[in-house]
Amino acid sequence: MDRDLLTHLPIIVAVARRGGxxxxxxxxxxSASAVSHAVRLVEERLGxxxxxxxxxxxxLTEAGRSLIATIAPALQDIxxxxxxxxxxxxxxxxxxxxNAARVCLPLAVTRVIAAMGERYPEVEVEIFSDERLTxxxxxxxxxxxxxxxxxxxxxxxxxxxxxxPSVVVASPDYIGRFGRPMALGDxxxxxxxxxxxxxxxxxxxxxxxxxxxxxxxxxxxxAIVTESHSAIELALAGVGLAYVxxxxxxxxxxxGRLIQVLVDHAVMEAGLFLYFPRRAELAxxxxxxxxxxxxxxxx
Numbered sequence: 001m002d003r004d005l006l007t008h009l010p011i012i013v014a015v016a017r018r019g020g021x022x023x024x025x026x027x028x029x030x031s032a033s034a035v036s037h038a039v040r041l042v043e044e045r046l047g048x049x050x051x052x053x054x055x056x057x058x059x060l061t062e063a064g065r066s067l068i069a070t071i072a073p074a075l076q077d078i079x080x081x082x083x084x085x086x087x088x089x090x091x092x093x094x095x096x097x098x099n100a101a102r103v104c105l106p107l108a109v110t111r112v113i114a115a116m117g118e119r120y121p122e123v124e125v126e127i128f129s130d131e132r133l134t135x136x137x138x139x140x141x142x143x144x145x146x147x148x149x150x151x152x153x154x155x156x157x158x159x160x161x162x163x164x165p166s167v168v169v170a171s172p173d174y175i176g177r178f179g180r181p182m183a184l185g186d187x188x189x190x191x192x193x194x195x196x197x198x199x200x201x202x203x204x205x206x207x208x209x210x211x212x213x214x215x216x217x218x219x220x221x222x223a224i225v226t227e228s229h230s231a232i233e234l235a236l237a238g239v240g241l242a243y244v245x246x247x248x249x250x251x252x253x254x255x256g257r258l259i260q261v262l263v264d265h266a267v268m269e270a271g272l273f274l275y276f277p278r279r280a281e282l283a284x285x286x287x288x289x290x291x292x293x294x295x296x297x298x299x
Contacts, residue, residue, distance in 0.1 A: 005045050008038040009071050012050060015039060016068045017140045020058050092284035093122035098274075099136050100145035102129040103228045107247055108160040108272050108297060109145060112289070115296045120288045131198045131226060137277055142286050148270030155275040158290055160297055165266040166207065167246045169258040173238040180261050181241070184208055184217055191240030192219035193231045206243045208265040219243075232258075245269065 014024040015035065025032040043049050050064035060068060100109060105127065113125050128141065136144040144151075151157055168181075174191075181187055187206070195204035203224070205216035221240050225231050228244045235242035236257060242249075246266075252258040274293055276286060 005042055008042050010075055011035055011038040012042055012064075013068060013072050013075060014140075015051065015058065016060055016064065016072075017138070091122050092120050092288040094285050095124045095126060096143075096285045096289055097126045097128065097141045098143050098145060098289075099128050099130050099134050099139065099141040101131055101227075103245065103248065104145045104160075104272055105129075107245065112160075112293050112296050115292050116289060119292060120285075123285045123288055125289070133199065136275075142283065143274055143276040143289070145272055145274050148273050151273060151275045154277075156278050157273040157275045158293055160272040160274055160293060161247070163268050163271045165246045165268050166243060167249070167260050167266050168206070168241050168243050168262050169232075169235055169249050169253065169260050170241045171236055171238045172256065172259060174235075174240065175259055175261075177238075180259075182262075184210060184215065184262065184265060187217055187219055187241070190221075191223075192221040193234050193240050193242045194219060194221055194224040195231070195243070196224050196226050198226060207267050208262070209267050210265055214267065 011024065011028065011030075014028055015021060018024045018027060021032050021035045021039070024030075025035045028035065039051065043051075046063070046067075048063045049061050050067060052059045052061050098109075109127065113127070116123060116125055133146070133150060134141070134144065136142075145160065148157065148159075170180075178190060181190055192206070196202075197204055203218070205218050208215050208217060219241075223234050223239055225234070228242075228248055231242040231244055232249060232252070234240065235244075236252065241261070246260075249258050249260075253260055274290065
């Protein structure tokens with residue numbers, strides 16, 4: 001094997017995973033010109049282009065897709081084996097990349113990361129906040145965090161939180177001005193803070209239970225957001241009704257800053273789970289994170 005070619009293969013994988021030279025350079029701590037040079041060298045040695053370049057995008061060619069399909073799993077396997085060898089005489093170390101929706105941090109992840117810092121200071125945890133349902137394997141993440149029903153069946157899942165309800169809340173000021181909705185049909189007469197779905201671009205329909213059945217209600221209002229924290233801020237400001245996970249507003253409800261409505265119609269969510277490919281849990285850094293999750297989330 002050409003040694004120059006071998007050392008540049010991780011750069012090829014990074015460009016493919018990140019979808020561009022600049023993004024790969026940032027991830028690898030290199031200059032964009034150095035990344036471009038490495039790609040060009042590999043293409044010259046192989047005698048064919050690996051990437052189709054335009055002024056706006058970088059995409060794999062057929063040859064590039066074939067190469068990535070071969071080398072990416074092999075490089076990941078080498079990386080994991082080296083980490084396990086290093087961990088025999090020392091402690092888990094390295095960068096642990098986790099893909100998670102922003103809402104996951106206050107629900108569970110913040111406590112786990114704080115504990116990781118005390119127990120495994122050599123492990124650097126990077127949380128990539130992402131509202132999409134990302135393919136964690138193809139995007140180069142070690143693990144992901146999502147609601148249970150959103151996880152692919154071929155993944156290993158570790159529970160982070162118990163099940164919790166999704167609730168509708170509003171400020172006392174809003175309730176005083178516009179009244180309290182008593183039935184699902186009343187939502188059509190209220191200012192409901194909507195959610196724009198990142199992937200489809202559509203508006204999320206609020207989910208409830210009525211007469212033992214799951215129902216979805218299309219709502220309307222003067223504000224649309226893409227994540228829960230913005231909806232909570234707007235609800236606290238008296239803008240309208242917000243549909244959120246109950247743990248996020250538990251303290252606000254207890255303090256009287258928000259009032260829960262339509263209590264009997266609240267739907268239960270499966271709870272948050274850490275998930276990863278089956279082989280990935282052998283990596284010491286992920287094993288350390290899993291052990292910390294099980295300890296912290298049991299407290």
